Amino acid sequence: MDLSDFAAAVGTDDPVTISGAGSRGGPVAGVRAVVAPSGIERVEPAEMTVSCGAGTPVAELDEALVPFSQAVAIPPSGTVGGALAVGQSGLRRLGYGPVRDVLLQAHYVSAAGDIVKAGGPTVKNVSGFDLCRLLVGSHGTLGFLGDVIVRTRPRARYEQWFRGTVAPDEALARLYRPTSVLWDGTRTWVLLEGDERDVEAQATTLGFDAVAGPPGLPRGGRWSIPPSQWAAVRGEYVVEVGVGIVHHAEPGPPVAVDPAARSLHQRIKANFDPTGRLNPGLDVLDPARR
Amino acid sequence: MTTALVAALRAALGPDRVRDNPTELSLYRHDASHMEGAAVVVCFPTSTAEVQACVRLAVEHDRPFVARGSGTGLAGGAVPPNGAVVIVTTKMNRVLSVDAAVRQAWVEPGVLNLDLSRTVLPAGLHFAPDPSSQQTCSIGGNVANNAGGPHCLAEGVTNAHILALEVVLPDGSVTVLGGEDPEPAGYDLRGVFVGSEGMFGVATKILVRLTPNPPAVSTMLMDFARVEDGANTVSAVIASGIVPAALEMMDQLCLEAVEAYIHAGLPVDAAAALLVEVVGLPHGVAADAEAITRIAGDHGVRTVRVAADDAERALLWKGRKSAFGAIARIKPNYYLHDTVVPRRQLPAVLRQVYEIVARHELLVLNVFHAGDGNLHPLIVFDGREPGILERVHAAGEEIVRASVEAGGVLSGEHGIGLEKRDLMPLMFSAVDLAAQAALRDAFDPAGRANPGKVLPSPATCGDLQRVPEGAWI
Numbered sequence: 001m002d003l004s005d006f007a008a009a010v011g012t013d014d015p016v017t018i019s020g021a022g023s024r025g026g027p028v029a030g031v032r033a034v035v036a037p038s039g040i041e042r043v044e045p046a047e048m049t050v051s052c053g054a055g056t057p058v059a060e061l062d063e064a065l066v067p068f069s070q071a072v073a074i075p076p077s078g079t080v081g082g083a084l085a086v087g088q089s090g091l092r093r094l095g096y097g098p099v100r101d102v103l104l105q106a107h108y109v110s111a112a113g114d115i116v117k118a119g120g121p122t123v124k125n126v127s128g129f130d131l132c133r134l135l136v137g138s139h140g141t142l143g144f145l146g147d148v149i150v151r152t153r154p155r156a157r158y159e160q161w162f163r164g165t166v167a168p169d170e171a172l173a174r175l176y177r178p179t180s181v182l183w184d185g186t187r188t189w190v191l192l193e194g195d196e197r198d199v200e201a202q203a204t205t206l207g208f209d210a211v212a213g214p215p216g217l218p219r220g221g222r223w224s225i226p227p228s229q230w231a232a233v234r235g236e237y238v239v240e241v242g243v244g245i246v247h248h249a250e251p252g253p254p255v256a257v258d259p260a261a262r263s264l265h266q267r268i269k270a271n272f273d274p275t276g277r278l279n280p281g282l283d284v285l286d287p288a289r290r
Numbered sequence: 291m292t293t294a295l296v297a298a299l300r301a302a303l304g305p306d307r308v309r310d311n312p313t314e315l316s317l318y319r320h321d322a323s324h325m326e327g328a329a330v331v332v333c334f335p336t337s338t339a340e341v342q343a344c345v346r347l348a349v350e351h352d353r354p355f356v357a358r359g360s361g362t363g364l365a366g367g368a369v370p371p372n373g374a375v376v377i378v379t380t381k382m383n384r385v386l387s388v389d390a391a392v393r394q395a396w397v398e399p400g401v402l403n404l405d406l407s408r409t410v411l412p413a414g415l416h417f418a419p420d421p422s423s424q425q426t427c428s429i430g431g432n433v434a435n436n437a438g439g440p441h442c443l444a445e446g447v448t449n450a451h452i453l454a455l456e457v458v459l460p461d462g463s464v465t466v467l468g469g470e471d472p473e474p475a476g477y478d479l480r481g482v483f484v485g486s487e488g489m490f491g492v493a494t495k496i497l498v499r500l501t502p503n504p505p506a507v508s509t510m511l512m513d514f515a516r517v518e519d520g521a522n523t524v525s526a527v528i529a530s531g532i533v534p535a536a537l538e539m540m541d542q543l544c545l546e547a548v549e550a551y552i553h554a555g556l557p558v559d560a561a562a563a564l565l566v567e568v569v570g571l572p573h574g575v576a577a578d579a580e581a582i583t584r585i586a587g588d589h590g591v592r593t594v595r596v597a598a599d600d601a602e603r604a605l606l607w608k609g610r611k612s613a614f615g616a617i618a619r620i621k622p623n624y625y626l627h628d629t630v631v632p633r634r635q636l637p638a639v640l641r642q643v644y645e646i647v648a649r650h651e652l653l654v655l656n657v658f659h660a661g662d663g664n665l666h667p668l669i670v671f672d673g674r675e676p677g678i679l680e681r682v683h684a685a686g687e688e689i690v691r692a693s694v695e696a697g698g699v700l701s702g703e704h705g706i707g708l709e710k711r712d713l714m715p716l717m718f719s720a721v722d723l724a725a726q727a728a729l730r731d732a733f734d735p736a737g738r739a740n741p742g743k744v745l746p747s748p749a750t751c752g753d754l755q756r757v758p759e760g761a762w763i
Contacts, residue, residue, distance in 0.1 A: 046526070046633055046634055048528060069531040087473070101450050120699040121699070122630040122697075122699050123662050124664050124703065126701050127699045127701050128723075129486055130481060130482050131482075131729065133478045133482050133484075136478060137473075142477075154532065172391070176570070177570075195571065195574035195577055197573040198571035198574050202571070222473075224469075226392075226471050227470070228389055228470070244470075244472045245472055245473065257475065261466070261467070261476065264465070264479065264733065265476055271728040271729070271731055284477060285475045285476045287475075
């Protein structure tokens with residue numbers, strides 16, 4: 001994808017922010033905003049990859065993969081670039097893995113206005129340092145994603161949500177690789193995928209009933225806790241069991257950052273964006289506070 | 291100067307675990323690659339504090355250092371830079387804790403890959419990355435190289451199985467990257483440390499993700515009269531929406547060598563064979579196996595041998611995993627390559643590999659992870675033949691170039707190390723490399739952790755005018 005216009009828009013000097021669909025917090029307020037190119041470039045079903053502009057809506061990408069019975073493990077809503085820059089995984093992380101594992105290659109525009117390639121186009125690659133892992137979850141503080149190649153996965157032949165009262169740790173232990181296990185303090189939801197006969201047999205062993213979908217998620221805070229601590233959560237919540245994400249009515253407790261880790265973060269930011277012009281003021285160690 | 295360093299290391303670790311006699315040093319001159327360096331002292335720490343002491347003393351005495359696991363790396367990543375302190379992690383080999391309920395375990399870096407899977411077997415779990423060297427390679431080395439293996443097709447390479455790392459940074463400070471929780475705040479420094487080939491610090495504790503053992507398994511050996519039929523079967527299986535647990539290919543010369551070695555009844559008259567494994571719940575496994583067999587039939591498969599039981603499955607896998615032992619029957623030396631190409635390019639690139647090797651009057655066996663396009667041409671030779679190493683290297687470089695030109699990458703699982711450092715410009719521009727150097731510089735501003743690996747020196751990497759201020763290169 002030709003990113004020269006995007007690179008020119010990012011420029012080389014003044015403070016600049018990037019705007020996606022605004023579904024994950026949006027751009028930094030009061031700063032000149034740019035938008036990444038949009039559009040699907042190539043679907044490669046036999047490679048299990050798809051390339052697109054970072055500004056492409058996740059829904060558009062998903063729709064383009066339906067004819068090939070494939071999907072991407074990027075949570076719905078917003079743009080592909082926004083989802084990757086924020087780096088939060090979806091409700092299916094237990095089965096699909098985290099969103100950080102889907103990015104294979106990216107071209108991003110650096111603080112110096114250069115177009116930089118990170119990673120490589122194949123599903124397996126250990127050529128050089130893994131800048132793709134650095135970019136996912138970096139909130140646009142190190143470079144702005146222009147185009148990406150992401151890994152696809154087979155779309156499930158059959159999937160069904162179930163609900164029951166077996167404790168979630170027991171459900172997790174008894175089921176073979178469920179796609180999602182959720183717990184609201186009283187009830188357990190599971191998402192099972194695969195051959196319909198296997199799915200039904202698994203649900204039957206737990207005595208779970210089919211339901212239309214997952215529970216509504218409280219939106220006050222997204223906590224990240226060690227998954228072993230699922231039973232200690234109190235209040236109004238839905239916890240992703242086996243993962244450790246808690247969708248809570250209240251904001252999460254503040255997280256302490258070790259000084260060596262903070263100083264490493266500062267050195268990375270300084271090396272990639274010496275003048276602090278990309279998404280200025282955004283602290284990646286505390287992205288909620290701006 | 292060296293004497294003072296050795297004395298200080300002995301004071302910190304004790305005299306037995308710091309070695310500097312020439313015989314012992316010579317053992318640590320190389321890894322499993324064909325390259326050599328020169329260490330000044332070799333240390334065997336047993337704790338994070340001792341690793342920290344090694345790093346701090348290296349800093350104090352202005353020496354480079356390199357961490358080393360079992361030394362099975364094939365790209366020269368653990369070859370000591372001249373004058374280096376070698377920090378061997380083999381004595382840090384404890385599984386510290388296993389939480390079977392959430393499928394996590396803290397381990398020390400010297401734990402061997404297969405030992406970890408054996409330890410967690412009673413809980414019905416395993417560590418998914420399974421490099422061919424899994425009996426001898428360490429988890430720390432797997433982290434440094436982002437190691438792969440046959441079962442990484444469905445499960446992903448090492449990075450997907452590492453949740454957190456306690457590391458000694460190159461300045462001697464200790465921190466934890468990643469965490470037991472799924473979305474720790476900040477950059478994914480865990481993710482960038484994995485595969486950093488010892489250039490970002492030394493991992494001292496590793497939190498791994500464990501994978502449940504599947505309730506049902508089907509393993510099939512399929513053979514083809516033409517290599518391209520096998521390769522096209524691979525692409526068609528993936529395009530059909532099935533990702534097998536493993537999808538390996540062996541060519542005729544490899545089948546012959548392995549059969550002569552283990553007598554597993556392999557189809558030695560076939561041009562190529564695929565070893566296919568599907569895992570999961572019983573109905574899903576049966577449906578996938580049936581679909582794969584049908585697809586292979588569309589591509590001219592000759593016979594399909596289904597492993598009847600665990601013993602036959604183990605035998606088929608033994609065939610795949612003993613390829614490296616088997617080749618000793620053909621020639622005394624081998625050079626194993628590692629590139630990745632898009633799956634659709636497998637037939638064309640394999641043809642090129644045979645052509646390149648024939649032109650250099652060499653012999654090649656192919657045994658590789660076909661499912662993810664990860665080629666492993668294995669050039670066999672007799673090192674006593676004058677001038678042969680030059681031909682082996684020339685053929686190898688042509689194979690790497692052909693792979694990259696076909697839209698592939700330099701390495702799928704062995705890493706860059708010294709071996710492919712100067713080929714990095716085939717994939718990356720000077721600007722791309724400067725960004726990687728900027729990351730390295732943030733972890734290691736003084737450039738002491740395993741210097742000289744991965745990133746080419748400025749002389750070989752073209753236009754450097756856009757290198758950011760202060761970047762290490």
